[in-house]
Ligand code: C2E
Ligand code: CA
């Protein structure tokens with residue numbers, strides 16, 4: 160039988176049931192004391208003598224068997240029927256209720272103590288088993304089967320077998336009911352759900368064991384010395400049951416953490432979906448992924464990685480209610496299924512709580528490791544009618560949370576590339592590249608505090624025939640997924656260098672900065688392509704700068720360093736984009752051939768309102784300078800941030816305050832105007848162009 164807090168439900172560590180639960184435990188304890196007291200007082204000395212050697216043998220086997228429950232103790236311990244129950248029932252049929260109750264009670268107490276169960280559990284389990292046996296005894300008594308030690312039962316015929324079978328069923332149901340009561344009082348789950356949970360499995364194992372009890376009786380009567388021979392079939396029942404149970408458990412659970420696996424999660428999702436359909440509630444699925452896990456696994460070893468996953472699993476299991484399901488889907492990916500949520504706000508709150516728990520340091524190998532978590536949340540029926548689809552939708556949201564480094568994201572259809580709208584776009588990116596629908600806009604960067612133009616960043620736009628201007632954050636991942644990134648970069652480089660050639664050949668020697676992705680850098684011929692394009696446009700290497708985002712670079716610094724070095728050899732400057740959002744190690748930073756750090760715009764935008772962000776910008780500026788690098792602030796939108804950057808000694812600034820990204824002709828005019836005046840400090844403060852993008856709505 161399952162015991163409270165065990166079985167297929169995860170234990171709620173530290174959870175303590177309310178008063179009703181404790182009252183129930185106390186009641187079971189009283190029941191045990193009462194029944195066992197009664198047994199002792201009802202057994203006369205004559206009867207005890209009459210029991211004799213066969214009884215001593217069977218009672219001894221009960222105690223041995225109690226110390227070997229069907230399932231070995233481990234992460235999963237449903238405390239199944241022990242093979243001792245067959246002997247207990249044999250005693251019941253042959254010598255009557257009092258010796259049976261005594262032996263059963265003693266067996267349970269010793270067995271539980273051996274397993275080091277807490278006192279309340281020993282008390283409860285004793286009452287549970289002894290109480291259930293008392294019900295069986297009552298049924299035998301009512302049916303007229305009333306053996307005593309001095310008058311053991313006679314032959315077993317069809318009638319007695321039938322009565323026995325009824326008494327087994329009574330024992331089984333009573334046992335289950337008492338456990339279900341304890342679980343539902345302790346954890347607040349529904350009594351019926353607990354009652355039927357795994358009932359088929361328990362029924363089979365219980366009856367398989369109990370059906371052997373008449374055989375024990377027959378052997379006892381015929382020739383009790385043969386009783387030990389019965390151990391073999393009983394042991395086989397035991398073994399079969401435990402193997403099948405372990406198999407079933409393994410098929411549904413993750414071996415490392417003991418959490419549910421994907422298969423079980425899907426089952427639980429289906430159940431939760433049905434339930435929500437009945438009650439009109441909602442089901443939320445949170446998918447989460449530990450952001451730096453791979454790094455930890457690689458640097459500290461799999462053993463530490465595994466330990467971290469175990470601790471994380473433990474925290475997750477504790478973070479949710481017992482009716483929720485926590486699953487590990489593989490690697491560092493976990494899922495939490497929240498049943499019966501009120502709506503998105505409810506689910507987001509739970510997700511934030513989970514994230515908070517996982518952000519606490521993990522103490523491993525004497526270190527305190529910090530792990531960030533990205534969580535995607537999707538709800539049924541809010542986001543989809545189909546419950547299995549929640550997995551996909553939560554995955555999309557998780558990806559978003561990772562990309563935007565926001566930690567937790569709710570699924571939003573408009574950002575899902577799998578929606579028909581995005582599928583349509585996906586189909587047309589190739590066409591966009593072939594039909595020359597991509598165009599470049601350019602955003603200048605100026606020196607601080609002089610405001611002299613010192614660079615121009617090329618930003619790609621898709622001029623879609625029907626939809627108008629589409630921004631890169633909408634279509635770049637489509638390009639990536641279609642395997643077209645190299646083609647896009649090639650195109651972007653060609654267009655940007657063609658423009659830059661116009662201003663360079665007009666004597667304005669300001670480099671153009673092009674954003675490149677990892678995919679480009681892993682192309683062995685990338686440096687050659689760049690060199691070829693520079694030659695084609697008759698430009699020196701100083702006319703080009705390449706921007707690589709920090710987190711992309713740091714994902715695999717070893718491999719990247721090689722690619723970057725060959726670019727560095729060309730004389731092309733490298734800039735580390737979105738700096739502050741990744742995890743650059745100083746060692747790598749020093750080795751990389753970069754000449755510039757671009758402070759991520761999220762810090763710059765908040766630096767005048769949030770002291771933490773101001774501190775981050777300050778330390779990036781200081782770090783950059785101590786490594787001999789230029790520091791650029793992007794996303795400079797207000798004059799206040801400009802002044803703050805000036806005070807920090809930041810070298811360059813880029814942002815709407817200076818200019819929005821504008822088409823090629825316009826940027827040339829802008830450059831001409833500001834290079835010519837040589838001033839621009841004053842002018843830089845006023846956006847010179849109303850800029851087309853000020854009006855183009857962002858998707
Ligand atoms: P990024 O490299 O960080 O580019 C800066 C982004 O910030 C641009 O968005 C720019 O329009 C925007 N921005 C500039 N100043 C301000 C400001 O003052 N306030 C605010 N709120 N935003 C400002 P955009 O053009 O939408 O580009 C988004 C991202 O797409 C870029 O981020 C870059 O990572 C990527 N990207 C753009 N063009 C290309 C390209 O040609 N190739 C590749 N591989 N990636 C590109
Ligand atoms: Ca950039």
Ligand code: CA
Nearest residue numbers: 736737759793
């Ligand atoms: Ca950036």
